[in-house]
Amino acid sequence: MTPERPDPVVPTATYRLQLQRDFPFGAAEAAVPYLASLGVSHLHLSPVLEAVPGSTHGYDVVDHARVREELGGEDGLRALARTARAHGLGLVVDIVPNHMAMSPRHNRALWEVLREGPKSPYARWFDIDWEAQGGQLLLPVLGGPLGEVLDELRVDGDVLRYYDHVFPLREGTEDLSLPHLLDAQWYRPVWWRLARTELNYRRFFSISELIGVRVEDPEVFEATHDKILKLLHEGVIDGLRIDHPDGLADPDGYLTRLHEATGGRWTVVEKILADGEHLPASWPVAGTTGYDALRHVDGVFADPAGFGDLLGHYRRFAAPQTDRGGQWEATVRRAAYKVLTHELATETDRLTRVATRLCASSPEPALRDRAPWALRTALQELLVRMEVYRPYESTGAASVVTEEAAAEARHAFAVPEEAGAVDVVRDLVLGRYGDGPAHVEFRTRFAQTSSALRAKSVEDTAFYRYVPLLSATEVGGDPGRPALSPEEFHAYCARLQRDWPLTGTVVSTHDTKRSADVRAALNVLTECPERWADVLTEVTRDGAGVPDAQLAWAAWQTVFGLGPAEPERVQGALLKHVREAGLFTSWTEQEPPYEEAVERFVAAGPCGAPGERIAAFRESLREHIRANVLGTALVHLTMPGVPDVYQGTEAEALALVDPDNRRAVDYPPRDSGGTSADKAALTRAALAVRARRPGAFGDTATYMPLPARGAAAGHCLAFARSGEVVTAVTRLSLRLAEAGGWQDTTLTLPPGRWSDALRPDRAFTGQVAPAELFTDLPVALLERTGD
Incomplete structure (x- = not known):
């Protein structure tokens, strides 16, 4: 049934x-x-x-x-x-x-391709360049060069085995000697390090274990x-x-x-x-x-002026050398060059080959006599200047592969005539030389490479190199400008309600580097940058055992945001941090002495006795962290769009990057009281309001900012949904307290009588003082109950 x-x-x-x-x-x-x-x-x-x-x-x-x-x-x-x-x-x-696992013994479609080659009916499934590497699909699975591991490969009937790897043999090749047998296959097992430069299949980012699907x-x-x-x-x-x-x-x-x-x-x-x-x-x-929503929700709970001060302290403390003074844009650019020439070298090679063939065979005089090195340089210089993930056919490439970017790219050439390669590449991307198969392939490869480059250079590299405020280094975030004004937030929400009212929204996911509640705590640091700097001076007074100051800054922020936790969770996240940053160690070129120094530092510092001082500092800010946690949750659950609650985050959830944030959750969760209980109650109440009043939040709903008036107006973020529901939260509560509280500030509610869904015994009409609205909680969720 x-x-x-x-x-x-x-x-x-x-x-x-x-x-x-x-x-x-x-x-x-x-x-x-x-x-x-x-x-x-x-x-x-x-x-x-x-x-x-x-x-x-x-x-x-x-x-x-x-x-x-x-x-x-x-x-x-x-x-x-x-x-x-x-x-x-x-x-x-x-x-x-986009992709499947590069695991032949489990992926039967891929198994058939390895056995039958390009004539297999499954060959069209996978994005393989059969013209490269002598018509063999490279499999980067060997632990060393072939000559060093040849004895570890063995034929077992009609399959080839290498430890846990199993590959089919091409029919009729079973009895050949091993070297000749390898040459006779439609694939070639190679040293895993060749994945960087030699692969002839599209993959997911730089993950060779995931093969692209057509x-x-x-x-x-x-x-x-x-x-x-x-x-x-x-x-x-x-x-x-x-x-x-x-x-x-x-x-x-x-x-x-x-x-x-x-x-x-x-x-x-x-x-x-x-x-x-x-x-x-x-x-x-x-x-x-919903990552765009995540950035806007986080941003409205960060203090722009305080972030500027925090950035100054970061530059003095960490003295970042890799980005020429701690500039976000420079960090991204340098990371992009590194990713293109290392992790994505094979993708750059393939794109260069397509461009070279196009130019060599084109009847267009402007495309002729272009050296492969010049085309490669032009491609690299344009790709590193992409400020979005990729162009699309539906929107056109000119708006993202801009003339301004081309003008900068030309400076990479010493001879003006050679700089013409930039115009050739840009015109090919813009489709100005035709729509033949080779032209379409070039545009497609450029877009796919651009996407992988943006993800690897920003999310997986620059976010770990530029760390003045860890809460800003999140997917879709802008660490160079993490703080947003209420006006910017309201403009975003109004646009969302108008153009994409049923979009998804998130604040925590399986891919966030820190859960929303960790980021909410970290955002409080933008309200007290001087106090944070003083605490760091105190806990790092002797400076002993610090492998590098940039990592130390990130480590201290990590334990501040996370709060008390098992040391192995912190150790795992920070080891991933330094490998992703790729400054002193990496996933593929690990430096054991440096990594061991990191582990000793984390154990003795952030997870040792000095970490207790960070914990005490965090506890002193508990009420302001609570305001951010509850404010973030309520705004997320009531803003335009369809909110997605990540497992376990209906209550306070403190998690770091995967696999820490993918741990199994117990249902029903245990009530741990405090902020966690407040957040759980808030989540239930907000979701109940959405269920009771779907019309207030759907595609025909309206969004209206409710500006407060008075000395502390900027600390009250409020909006109405379809005249039926009002959300009001406290932002920058520490700054508010330091400035003397709400004073004469007022918030005018839309017409009607309003009941507080978080405190049903309370009701409001007309003009209300935030000091009255936020008596027990720093947030309020009001429902219209009558005229």
Whole structure:
């Protein structure tokens, strides 16, 4: 019996669950009564299709035709859906169109390609350059150069084995000697370090274990989406989250095809928008997964003036040398050069080869006689100046690959005539020399490389090198300008309500480097930069054992934001921090002496006796941290869009970067009191209001800022939703207290009688003093109850 779809299909609020072997469909099903009681309308599931065994995230898909057996298989998913329906909940599922796991023994489609080569019917699935590397697909799996590990490869019947790796043998090659057998395959196992420069398949960012999938091919789209679409049409699931559309050859075309195939189901895309960038208006989606909302919510709780002072202290304390004085833009640029020439060298090579072939064969005189080195230089200089993730066909490339960027790029050439390569490359990106297959390939490769470069250089490198305020180093964030005014926040919300009213919004996800509550605590430091500097002077007085001052600054902020925690959690996050930064060690070139020094410093300092001083300082700011935690939560749950509550964050949740933030959650959670209990009550109340008054928050709702008046007006952030609900929160509460409190400040409510959903015994009308509104809590959620 097919379960009926819930009404409405469009979520009012979702709750994200990280499925894994230790938290399968059965565990999610057991949690349904509790989750339904929160007031969400849908459960948001991490990927459910078959993945590499033991995967803790599910983004390494190996079979699109099956629901993951480790989670309980399709029967388990359908049982979860039935139980959810019985409690009034629907399901939204995360899907991964861009890539699959590079694991032949689990990925049968890839297995067939390795066995049969480009003639395999599955060869069209994968983005492989068969013209490179002598027609063999490079597999970067060996622990050393082939000559050093040849004895560790062995033939076992019709397969080749290398430790846990298993590869099929091309028919008729089983009896060849090992060197000749390797030459006869459609693939070539190579030293893992060659992935940097020699790969001939597209991958996810610089992760060689994930191979790109060509969903732009209609047959590949149908094969990889058949199971998900059946689950949609049978009412098992209601909506989709699309992982990393920027990696696709044609995001515009893919989303159009998906929209048609789903019948227009609610769909959001993991699109990271740069400051000032807008989602393409032509995309048939509800909006983004919400990182743009995260930046705006965080930003309104940071003090712009205080951040400037904090930045000054950071420069003096950390003395960052890698970015020429601690400038964010310079840090990003330097990181981009490093990523292009190291992690993405193979992608740059392939793009250069396409450009070189185009120029050599073009009848256009302007394209002829362009040296490969000049084209490569032009490509690099334009790519590092991209300020967004990529261009799109629907919006045009001229607005993102700008003439200003080209003018700067020309300075990389000593001879003006050679600088003409920049104009050649830019014109090719803009499509000014035609739309032949090679031209389309170049534009596609440029966009895909740009996307990978932006992610790797900003999210995975610069965010770990530029650390004056760790709360700003978040996906979609702008660490160079982390603080936003209330006016900027209101303008963003008004635009969201007008253009994308059903978009997703988040403040914590499986990918955030710090949970919202950790970031809320860190934002308080922008209100007391001098006191923070004094505390650091105190805890670092002797300076002993500090491997580098920039890491030390980040480490002290980490324990301030996290609060008391197990040392191994801090150690793990900071080890990841220094490897991602890549200044003294990295994932691929690890420096054990430096990493050991980091571990000793963290154990003796932030996690040792000096860390107690940081804990005491944090405790002295407890009420102001509480104001930020509760304010962030309430704004998120009532602003335009569909809020997504990440697992466990309905109460206070203090987590660092993955895997710390992906730990399993117990349901129902234990009541730990204090801020956590306040946040849990607030979450329930806000979600209940959304459920009671869906019209106040949906696509036909309105958003109206409510400016306060008086000496402390800037500390009250308030807005009304459709004249039915009012949100009011305290911002920069420490600055407020230091300035003498609310004094004569007032807030004028819209007409009507208003009841406080957080304190139902209270009611207000007309003009209200924030001092009265925020007596017990630094936030208020009002419902209109009468004229």
